[in-house]
Amino acid sequence: MPEWSTVQLRDRTIAVSDTRGQGTPIFLAHGFALDGTMFAHQAELGPQRRIISWDSPGHGNSPIGTTPFTFWDLADVQTQLMDEFGIDRAIVGGVSQGGFTALRTALTAPSRVAALLLIDTEAGALDPADAAAYSELFAALEEHGPTIELTTALASQIVGDHPLAEHWAKVWSERGVPLGAPVDCLTQRDDVTSRLSEINAPALIIAGEHDHSIPIERQEQMRQRLANATKVNIIAGAGHSPTATHPAQVNAVIEQFLAEAKPLG
Secondary structure, three states: OOEEEEEEOOOOEEEEEEOOOOOOOEEEEOOOOOOHHHHHHHHHHOOOOOEEEEOOOOOOOOOOOOOOOOHHHHHHHHHHHHHHOOOOOEEEEEEOHHHHHHHHHHHHOHHHEEEEEEEOOOOOOOOHHHHHHHHHHHHHHHHHOOOHHHHHHHHHHHOOOOHHHHHHHHHHHHHOOOOOHHHHHHHOOOOOHHHHHHOOOOEEEEEEOOOOOOOHHHHHHHHHHOOOEEEEEEEOOOOOOHHHHOHHHHHHHHHHHHHHOOOOO
């Protein structure tokens, strides 16, 4: 099972888990409002795989800190973590906002990224229609707090139609939903679509069949711009967080990719 610890970086304290397996390390970053535990089942990839997951600022056991941040800043956190663990090159990936971070890591530190695991994510800025809906939701959370109605709606969006949605709704009712800097980071992100052709690392793309947060069409648009990407591998029955809700299917796709791909370096 993964071992959790806290790492002090230059200006952030980050909670990290490490399965301490063998092979090229695989760093995984979680989606908004979740935490690194959404990758608990990826430990089942076995001792031949080293899975390192981390909590983004304001999520899980990583404090929010005192300064705002962008996904470019989180890409820097990713490379700092690699330095902290003495890792020159790794497979880097994540779900949703974790994928936003992974793409920017590949753009800012291409020599450090052997391959990408992009799960229910995209390269674009926040869609205007989504922005309006999120603005209304976050305003309600600011005003009323994590009521069961609001956390249930958020869980449906982020997790999907799965028993884990009830679990996360309960978690947020108790510890709250990340607001402030994490929301600004999510909603004010820039569009990196035009830069995707700069990324040469092999990229695995996975999408939940019923992802209502990032439609498969937008993930396909990202795939088309990447120089060395797989097809969009659709996880039947899954929503926006398939690593947690459909881990066996996701793990099988990851294993096939790792067996067939030729990571850089």
